Amino acid sequence: MVSQTSTNEDKYISSVLILGGGSAGLLAALTVKCMLPQYRVVLVHSQEIGVIGVGEGTTAVFPAHLFGTLGIPKERFYREAQPTWKQGIRFLWGERGDYFYDFGFQYDLQYPGMSKATGFYCDQECTDLNDVCAMMQDGKAFASGPLNKPLIKGEYAFHIENEKLVRCLTNIAIEQGVIIEEDTLQHAEQDDLGITALHFTSGRIHHADLYIDASGFRSELIGKALGVTRNSFSKALFCDRAVIGGWTREEEPLQAYTTAETMDAGWCWKIEHENFINRGYVYSSKFISDEDALAEFKKANPKINATRVVKYLSGRMERNWEKNVVAIGNSSGFVEPLEATSLAQIIFASRWLVELLKQQQHRATAAGRERYNREMGRAWDEIRDFLAFHYKFNTLRDTAFWKHCQEHTHLGEFQEFFEMYQKIGPAPELVNALPFKPNIYGIEGYLAHLIGMKVPFHARHEPTAEEKTLWQKHRRKSRLIASAALTSEEALAAIRKPEWSWK
Ligand SMILES: Cc1cc2nc3c(=O)[nH]c(=O)nc-3n(C[C@H](O)[C@H](O)[C@H](O)COP(=O)(O)OP(=O)(O)OC[C@H]3O[C@@H](n4cnc5c(N)ncnc54)[C@H](O)[C@@H]3O)c2cc1C
Structure with a gap:
């Protein structure tokens, strides 16, 4: 299928092509379609490449956006995505060794x-x-x-298995009128004003007024095609890998928080799904080898079976909106999930894009791009600085890694x-x-x-x-x-009773 639209500076925008069907592409697609229903929104993703498959903790921004802005019915989301609740993070960290951070x-x-x-x-x-x-x-x-009955209100967030989230958002996006296709990008055609066409392996060619690069770490459009460079966060964040694993929940109580636990060369998350416990050790390869990290991870979590390693670079694109391409999700920047900020950043990026398009009467003006880049850059940099506080003052372990963090974190x-x-x-x-x-x-x-x-x-x-x-x-x-409150298990049982109402 070929949709014909040429690309001009300050041109009227009515069609968006999203490259990527992970949580970033889907949330961007739903946000654009819901807030600008007159737009034609096409999303193309590659099954061959797949999605990253991690990203399981949210902040309170996530339910507010889904149920408030996008109007997704709670019954449906709880049924299809099967989230559990997250009221905050328990840090096994710092001089006290243990404290909670909530959303209030x-x-x-x-x-x-x-x-x-x-x-x-x-x-x-x-x-x-x-x-x-x-x-x-x-x-x-x-x-x-x-x-x-549980009072499910206020500033709460979720733990959601990435695969279930992607499936649920895909179903909703299709129903909302987002056109979703499976294909792999072969090359991007461009001129001085940006992308003019995307060529896919099936032979299909797509044109749009605006392109959203949600291709994850590959940054196919903003990075590879347009050559925007990344600002590294290496002065503040020294970790660059995570080894991930988990086990089927047995007798462990289902906690309503993520745990972030100090390790020798980084930290380990614990994410609480209803039937599965997901753990991941985020570490610095300069301070520990993959083998030693795995050994430390397994020693702390003897029930873990299969593991996999994800390598990453902390940083963000110098500009997140370049010519006619906007980067959202891991293609726009990445920091480790110490505060589970990525999904909130995706939502912020999508909403801010829509807001600017409305303000600029659906034109991608230079001034609009400038504002977008300033706000998104600042948001990324604040997250970097916020995480830096976690590293600089954690004195719980006296290892070479943590001493380095105390001395060198900016x-x-x-x-x-x-x-x-x-x-x-x-x-x-x-x-x-x-x-x-x-x-x-x-x-x-x-x-x-x-x-x-x-x-x-x-x-x-x-x-x-x-x-x-x-x-x-x-x-x-x-x-x-x-002492009178309900556990997550009790709250889940309550919302599954026939008499439960979200009204
Ligand atoms: C170890 C780790 C833990 C994390 N934990 C959290 C967390 O707790 N909370 C949180 O909010 N975030 C977390 N994240 C971040 C999380 O990955 C993102 O929030 C989120 O999943 C966004 O991913 P994405 O959609 O940008 O990329 P991906 O999921 O990688 O999706 C990329 C999409 O682009 C498509 N694509 C790529 N190239 C092509 C091509 N050439 N042609 C066609 N399609 C293409 C792929 O097929 C895929 O559909 C974590 C990340 C890591 C690495």
Whole structure:
């Protein structure tokens, strides 16, 4: 099939060709089709090449986008993608060795009656600071509501097996009018203004007004065809491989959080699917060989059977929108899944693209591209800097790798923010030291890790006797809610009952 449209600068856009049918291509296709239904959206993917098959933790952006913006019915998504819930991440990390980071607020708030924000009271313990963290600590997922039903609301995320997610999104995209074809790109034709045609092995040729490169690490269009170079994140992130494996769940309780555990030359995730536990050791090949990483991984996880190694480079494209090509997903950039940020970045990229197309009356103007590249570049760089905080201050293991991280990790644009934290501590005024606003993590994200890892600051506060009593009262309130809350297994059983309603 050949659709005829030529490519001109500032030309009216009404058709989009997406190369790639992984989670990036599918989420981009659904977002464009849902928010700009008048567009013709064609997605071409290669079965021969396949999808990466990893990417199983989301942030709270994901359900909000799927159920809110895209209007995907919850019943259907739970039935087809079979997600489990993720309320946050448990870090086995830093001086304390254990703390939780959720999607709400622990530190960027001040309780009534307290003279300081919560971070000033966490010298001894940083548990039970809010209901969600108390629930995670107790192995629970959601507070109990009327008739002991789970209150599934607020800022929660998912664990989803990549294959099930891709299958579910493919079905929905087809129903929404996205044209999906199976084929492998042979070569891209181009002129000074960008791609003019894509030639596939079947002999088909595709033309479109705008091309989305969602071809994963291959970066077929933005990288190989247009030659955009990658900015490396090697000053902040030293890991470059992951060995992945898992086992069928046995008696292990289904936790409503991802675990990130410190290892000798990196860290290991634990992702909780209903019937499977997925683990992956992210490591630096400069500090450990593949064989030794596998041995350490297996020793820590004796139930693991088959494993595979994924190699990657941390970094992002210098420009994510070049000429008439926009890169989304792993083709646009990649960081390790320490905060499971990729799916959120895909959603941000897709929504921002649609927003700009609307604002620019469906034209790819130079000014629009410039704004897109500035915003996406900044988002990638903030994620890099956020992850850098995790590495620089983790003192849990005294290995060569972690010493290197403490000495050499660059905090990038957040260096001054950190220096201000050292002076004034976890105070709300820190917001003034953020390098730009709005930012992805607010000050909450940074404080969760700085306080979680007990990174010292000068402006100490000695709580009064009254504050100490109030503090314990606040924590007890969360503890009480957690003790009555429901586990993930109980919540899953509840939503599968015939009388359950999502309304
Ligand atoms: C070890 C690891 C762990 C991760 N964990 C997480 C996580 O917990 N959370 C998270 O959000 N993200 C995670 N990610 C990132 C995750 O990979 C991405 O979020 C997501 O899956 C996006 O992948 P993609 O669609 O860009 O690429 P892919 O899944 O690789 O899809 C690329 C698509 O392009 C097609 N394609 C490529 N070349 C051609 C061609 N020549 N012709 C036709 N089609 C072509 C392929 O067939 C495929 O359909 C992880 C990544 C790694 C490496």
